[in-house]
Amino acid sequence: MSTGPKPQTIGAVERAADVLNAFTELDGATAGVTELSDRLGLSKAVVHRILASLRARGFIDLDEQTRRYSLGPASLALGLTYLQQIDVRDAARSVLRDLSEQTNETATLSIRRGDVRMYVDQVTPAREVKMTVQLGHPYPLHAGASSKAFLAHLSAAHVDEYLAGPLEALGENTITDPVLLRLDLGEIRKRGYAASFGERQEGAASIAAPVSDHENDTVAVISVCGPVERFRDEVGAIAPVLLEATRELSRKLGWEG
Amino acid sequence: MSTGPKPQTIGAVERAADVLNAFTELDGATAGVTELSDRLGLSKAVVHRILASLRARGFIDLDEQTRRYSLGPASLALGLTYLQQIDVRDAARSVLRDLSEQTNETATLSIRRGDVRMYVDQVTPAREVKMTVQLGHPYPLHAGASSKAFLAHLSAAHVDEYLAGPLEALGENTITDPVLLRLDLGEIRKRGYAASFGERQEGAASIAAPVSDHENDTVAVISVCGPVERFRDEVGAIAPVLLEATRELSRKLGWEG
DNA sequence: GCGGCGAGTTCCGCTGAGCGGAACGGCGTT
DNA sequence: AACGCCGTTCCGCTCAGCGGAACTCGCCGC
Known part of the structure; x- marks a missing residue:
């Protein structure tokens, strides 16, 4: 992060960005003016104008029957343009599928940007009780196996800096004590590999391990996750399969061990 | 599109959205302040403030060494949140791969939103001279096989409305005469299926056919594309393979023929 | 049918947020 | 060293955008 003075920004633009970010955090695919107004502490008139502006540029769609708003195609264009900058997702797809088949649990792929990470792909098993994750939602680096797998492989300085900040609890089992976390x-x-039992999401358990590239950087994390009740008994068998999968993808990305 | 009076918008927000859209249209992954300023006709100070505001909310990253800007993780979150609303991409993946193997050409998947469509996935063959497409970039519905495959299956009223508007030429071979297009x-x-020889992109040829869902709506288009020189000789053999692939995916999506 | 309610939409007076021009600092080239 | 170009910052000026409130419409209960 920059240590200089904060550059001039435009409040209206920041508020519009807050509106867009709200759509990635909401549970449903659509939102109404009042809901966003309450959530962001902005007047309904402002929210309405922001939505109208973003809609004029393709970032927001309006369902004129229900009068509710959802993300528009420019949002997808933005995300896919960003994805073009990375090809990890494509390389990982077959690895994820094999991993899910071998473990009969959900396999996920995460990437990190700064102090957040997000799921960018998943393969779920053909069974009824299973875990599914929300792609694109940003999570902090201390909560959950995939997050901690990233955190564990950052530089010591970066870890120090991260642990000096606030450690938000996502659930009852999230570790928020920096000493315990270390x-x-x-x-x-x-x-x-990292393990988590309910730290990011109650009832959910997972183990996760890092994926390295030709520069030995941790460029992604693969996890296997499932419902807590049955996962405890499976961890021992899953771990070596997970580690082999991460080695396989790492080799694909030019890692040489 | 709404026929009522245009709602109030916020110019600053629209300009910020223009900046974000510019990143999906540029060839490179990064952009400088002056480049965006020239492109959009805004002062450098405004562009800088917009970028700073979007950066404060995660939509833009700054490389402090090169002092150039690129899309940030919130952009990806936005796109993947949008993708969660559709699962066509997952369903199509194996179909695309088989199609690419059988034709030894690039297979693509496109979706449409309003009057634009974009590539959302592709599988390329294991050969050196091949086509690759840019995911996420919006294209008009009259230029190229994938676009025309969508346009051909819109309602007559929608086609009339579209053809009454300006038909931008993407290249020398783009059809811009509404009569010829009809x-x-x-x-x-x-x-x-639709065919295109250099209409969207010079030197590129493709054929494309629609994919239908359980409501018989055209929800996607699959194409096979390659360099013009060799594609002309291959079209006859590729077409039935393409049509079978679209039928297969359509059945997957609940289409019953 | 009527009235109340809640949601999204529109209007308008007011003022400070945001604009643009220009100066600044840093870097690369000649 | 001078110059050009880029990104960054500053500041005077004014109108773009804010918020409060009225409006419209659909739904629901009586």
């Missing part, structure tokens, strides 16, 4: 990160590095 | 659309519907 111990966990040490275990993760020694063991090769 | 004839072509009729052929497309009769033949079952």
